[in-house]
Amino acid sequence: MDGQMKEILTVSQLNDNIKDLLEQAFGSVWVEGEVSNLRRPQSGHTYFTLKDDKSQIRAVYFKPFGKPKSRPADFELEEGMSVLCRARLSVYPPRGEYQLIMEAVEPRGIGALQKAFEQLKAKLASEGLFDERFKKKIPFLPRKIGVVTSPTGAVIKDILHITGRRFPGADILIAPCRVQGTEAAEEIIQGLRKLQAAAGVDVIILARGGGSLEDMAPFNSEALAREIFSSPIPVISAVGHETDFTICDFVADLRAPTPSAAAELVVPERSALLAIIANLQQRISAGYGRYYADRQRCLAGLQERFKDPRRLLADARIHLDNLLESMQRAMIQRRENICNNLQKLEMALMHLSPAGAVREKRILINNLRKDTLSGWKRYLAARLEQLRKNSALLDTLSPLGVLQRGYSITRKPGGEIVRSAGVLTKNEEVSIQLAKGGFCARVEKTYGE
Structure with a gap:
């Protein structure tokens, strides 16, 4: 220094x-x-x-302190x-x-992360990945429970503690993975696939504790969401606290508000099941006791009724005889009814038989034939008589009749009948018709015009 x-x-x-x-x-x-x-x-x-x-x-x-400072309203x-x-x-x-x-x-x-979350949520919702119809039923008592989480955190300890308390001896298979960081999503996917390939796993819990939106980023992965959706094994999402929501919560078959709640949902309480079983055993025993007592009373009643079976046999024989007589009377009455009905049907058939109608029609046709022939004969006779009268009248009016009395008809060459001599000229040829035949002539002279 x-x-x-x-x-x-x-x-x-x-x-x-x-x-x-x-x-x-x-x-x-x-x-x-x-x-x-x-x-x-x-x-x-x-x-x-x-x-x-x-x-x-x-x-x-x-x-x-005191009055609050200025803040955005409802913000x-x-x-x-x-x-x-x-x-x-x-x-x-x-x-x-x-x-x-x-x-x-x-x-x-x-914010950017929140915006990406909302966009992915809307996309997967539009594709139907959140639809209730695709949700698989969580088994009541799974044979083996798969857990995908960090092996060192408090989450796995809570799950093991609660499942052990509720159902001691529950078989749990852990797929350890990171639940935070850029590579966590891929490790979670691999953990899911390992549990899907394992034998006997009936349900899978996907768990981690609370954290910020960045901490939850692996559970907002699209690839992880699609892996959960395609999983043949039901998946329970137990990520964060009750107020935290991730994409996994929406696509999973069941959302648990916390990992501890998931452990309570996945297995029933063994003591409660034992109490239910004991209650059912008591009810079954009591039911069998009541059934046995009812059968004993019924048997005692039957024994009381069957003290002297010969009386029952006698009553049965009398009843059998009565039934036999009733059956015979019914058979006779039935036969008589059938015979009466048969006779009625025969009479009706005779009335309805076409033979009588054919016979009547034949008589009618014969009568019509006779009437028709006699009618035609009368008609022809009348017509012949009328023809005779008309012929006679025609003969009286016919020029041929006049000719029969010696008269003749003179015609000019053109066929015109000559009624006056003045129409004739000298040397003119004429034809003269007689009663029988005729001849031609030439006019030599006319007179008496």
Whole structure:
């Protein structure tokens, strides 16, 4: 060391000096980022990390004293939310960490992780991966339970403790994997596949404790969601706390609010089952006792009724004779009824037989034939008589009749009848028709015009 005295500071003094310098150099600043690692202890203060894609800084929002400070109406910080903050830059000396003391926070839309979560959720929902019709039934008492989780965390201890308490001797097969980090999703998928290939596994629990949205990122993987959907074995999602939701919760066959709740859901309580079995055994024994007593009473009643079986035989014989007589009377009556019905049917058949109708029709046809012949004969005689009368009248009016009396008809060469001698000329040829035959003549002379 040189002779000049140097100022020696303690760590606390150095942190205090840094705090003073930062608070003097930076007044109120506006910072935009994404909320992560959000927590609210019992003190009422809100602690979170404000980050972007390259860096992050711690932040605190103190609970106001007295009247609350100005805050956005009905606004609460949420994991993954993008916000715009007005804050003071300060240092927390006990840890030597600088941080933002929030004065006002405004929402700036959904953060990148939350936005990706909502987009993937909407996509898988539209494909039907969340539909209830695809959910497989969780077995009541699985032979073997598969668990995909970290082998060193408190989660597996809670599951083993609760299943051991509820159903001692439950067979549990663990597929150890990381549940946080970039490679965790692939390890979880491999764990699921190993349990699917294992013999006798009836149900699989996918579990991890609570955490931030970044911590839950492996359980918001699309590849993991599709692996759960295609699993032939029912899957119970037990990721985070009751208020935490991941894509696995929606696609799984059953969502448990916590890993401990999943352990309670996957196996029944052995003592309760034993109590149910004991109760059923008691009911079965009591039922068999009542059944045996009823049979004994029935047997006693039968024995009382069968003291003298000969009387029963006598009654049976009398009853049999009565039945035989009744049957004979019924048979005779039945035969008579059949004969009567047969006679009635024969009479009806005779009335309905076509032979009588054919005979009547034949008589009718013969009568019609006779009537038709006699009618035609009368008609022909009348027509012949009328023809004779008309012939006689025609003969009286016919020129041939006149010719029969010696008259003749003279015609000119053109066929015109000559009624007057004046129409004839000398040497003109004429034809003369007689009653029988005719002849031609030449006019020599006309007279008497």
